Amino acid sequence: MNELLPTLPDYAAAHLQLSLVALLAGVLVSVPLGIWASRHPRAARPVLAVASALQTVPSLALLAFMVPALAAVGAPSIGWLPAALGLFVYSLLPILHNTAVGMATIDASILEAADGVGMTAGERLRRVELPLALPVILAGIRTAAVWTVGTATLATPVGARSLGYYIFGGLQTRNYAAILLGCAAAAALALLLDALVGLLERGVRRRRRGLVRAGALGLLALALAASLPPLLGLLRAEARPLVVGAKPFTEQYVLSRIVAGQLERATATPTTTLESLGSTVVFDGLRSGEIDVYVDYVGTLRAMLLGRTDRAASRAAALAEVREALARDGVTVAATLGFENTYVLALPRAQAEALGLARIGDLAGHAPGWTIGGDYELFHRPEWQALTTTYGLRFAEQRSMDPSLLYEAARTGEVQVIAAYSTDGRLDAYDLTPLVDDRAALPPYDALVLAGPRLVAEHPAALAALQALAGRIDAAAMRRMNAAVDRDGQSPAAVADAFLAELAQ
C-alpha cells in the first residue's frame, strides 16, 4: 500500500484529465446536436438511435475498438487518444438525450412569447430556451460525468494512464489493497465531479448565483489540478523517455520493471512503463514507435505475424522464422531471456494423482464430462485448435475468465482443468500439476525482448543493455519471481530490483 500512494496523485490527475477532456468534448458535440434534434425530431430519431446503440456496446470493447480504428487512419493508436475518444463516444447519449428533452419540453406559450416580443431565433435560443433547458442539460452532464469517470478505469488496457492501473495490476498480482485503492479513488473522483455539477444544476434551477459560482469555481479548480502535472512535465522539457510495455499479467509486470531498470542503469535516458496492455495493442505500439521495448513469446508472435501454429521443426527454426517476420516490421529481437512461457493444461495435484493423469493425452477420456477454463485469448487461438486435434480433446464446456481467477476456479473445482502459464508462480501456490505435452502439440514459447526501431536507431547503449539480459532468466527463476508476487505479495518493482541487484554482482 505504502509504495502505491506516492504514484496516486499522478494517476488520479491523469484519470481526471482524461475524463474531463472526454466530457468537455461530449458537451461541445452533444448540446448543439441535441438542440438540432429538438428542432428536427423526425430527422433526429436515427441520431438518437445510434447514440443509444453505442451506449449498449460494452465499454471495454468500445475503448479497445478505438485502437485498430485509429491505427487504420494512421493516428496514434494506443494511449491517451483511443481512451479519450472511446470515453467521448460514451458520454454522448445522456447529454444528447437530456438536451433534446430539455429543449422539447419548454412550454409552447413561452416560445410564442419569445417570438412575440421580437426575439430572433438566436436570441430566443440564448435568452429563453437554453436557460430553461439548462437544469435538464446539466442533469445529463452529471450522469455522463459519473459514467465517464467510472469507465475511464478501463483506459488502462489501451495504454492510457488512469486509476485502472491499480485495478488491473492489482487483479493480476492479487494485490487487493491496490484494487481497493483504484476503486476508491475512482469513486471519490466520480462523487466529487457529481457534486460539483450538481451544485451548478441546483444553482441554475433555483437561480442562485452563489451556487453557480461555487460549482463553476470547483470545476475550474478540478480541471486545473488535472492539467497541472502534464503542464509541469512540459516545463521540465525532458527528453522523450524510453517506453517499456507490458501485457496484463504478473510475469510481464516483473519483466517490464527489469527491462526498465536495466535500461535506466545503462543509459542516461529516463524510462517509463506502460502496463496492462492488450496483446495486439502492445505490438502495434512497438511497431508504430509509441512503445520502445517489451517482452513477447515466440509462439504468440509466430501465430500473430505468420499465422503459423503448426509444430516448428525446432525451437531455433521457430525463432528464426519469427526473427525474420519481425524484421519486416522494423522490430529487433534484442535477447532471448532463457525461458519458455507456454500454455500448460493443469489440474489439482490430488485429482491428478487419484486419476493417474500425467500427460495431456490422458485427459481424452475425462474431457467430455469436464469444463476447461482459459484466459480470454486461448480458445480463439490456433494453438487451442492444434492441442485439441492432436490429443482428440472435446470438453463439455470451455469457459473464458480473467487469468487472475483461473487458478482459484481450478482449486474450488468450478472448472476441472485450466490452461495455465508454465512460469506462473500460482501453479505452486495452488498446488496444481501441469500435464506433459508429450506429442509437442504446442509451438515453442521462448520469451524474447523486442526492441522497436527508434530504440535501435537512437540508443545503441540501450540495445546493448537489453542484449546483456540474454539467457539470464531460466524458467525456475521466472516462476520464483512470479510466486514472490502472486504468493508472497511482494510488488513487481521490488522483485525486479532484487533481480537486478543480483545481476549486477
Added chain:
Amino acid sequence: MIALEQVRKTYGAVTAIADVSLEVAEGELLVLLGGSGSGKTTALKTINRLVEPTSGRVSVAGEDVRTLPGPLLRRRVGYVFQRLGLFPHMTVAENIGVTPSLLGWPRARIDARVDELLAMVELDPAEFRERDPAALSGGQAQRVAVARALAAEPRVMLLDEPFGALDPRTRGHLQAALMNIRARLGLTIVFVTHDVVEALLLGDRIAVMRAGRVVQVGSGRELAHTPADAEVRALLTEPLELAAAARARLLAEAP
C-alpha cells in the same frame, strides 16, 4: 394605421382564413369577435407576422409588413395573449424590459421605463420589480404581460383574448386600466375576444368572424340595428336577453 387586404391563410387543405379585408384607423380599437375556429387569432397574427399569409397583403403605418424582418417588426408591435408566456427564469423587471434590451436601450433607460410601466399597470414598482412570475396572481401576471407589450413604446397593440382566463371582477379592472392607457398613449389596438359584452364595452368597431371569414364590420350599434344575418342578430341580442333574465331573477327574489 393597419390594413389587411384579401388575406388568406391555408394549412394544407385546411383554410384558416379567406378574403379577410380590414382597416384600423390610427387610435382606433377594433375588436375581432368570433367563436373558436372562426379565424380571429390567425387574422390577428398576420399583422405581426407570427403567421405568414398564403396570399394577400398586410400593412402597418402604410408599409407592407414584409419589408421588415419578423423580429424587428414585432419589437415595434405590442403583443399580449391569453396564456401570457411570462419568462419563468426572469424577474418581473427583466420580463418587462426584454424588448427594450433587444433594441439595445441603455440600462438606466430600461430601469426607468420598467418603473414607469409598473406604475401604469397599477403595480407598486418597489414591491414587484424583483418578483418571480410564479409569485404573481393571475391578474398581476396579466398586468405584467400588458406592461411587457408596452415596453418599447409601440404605436400598435395586438391583444389575443388577454383577459379570458380572469375572474369577472379582475377582468373589469384590467379592461378599465387598458382603456386608460389607451387614452393616454393614443394606441391603435386590435383586440380578439369571443365575449360579446367585452367587445361591446371596448370596441370602437367590431368585426364579426365566422369560419375564417369576416361576416360584418361596424360599431355595436350598427351591428345591432342592421345585422348581416340572423346569427349576428342573435349574437348581439343575447347579452341583452341574459341581462334581462338576470334582472328578472333579482327583482323576483326581492322580499
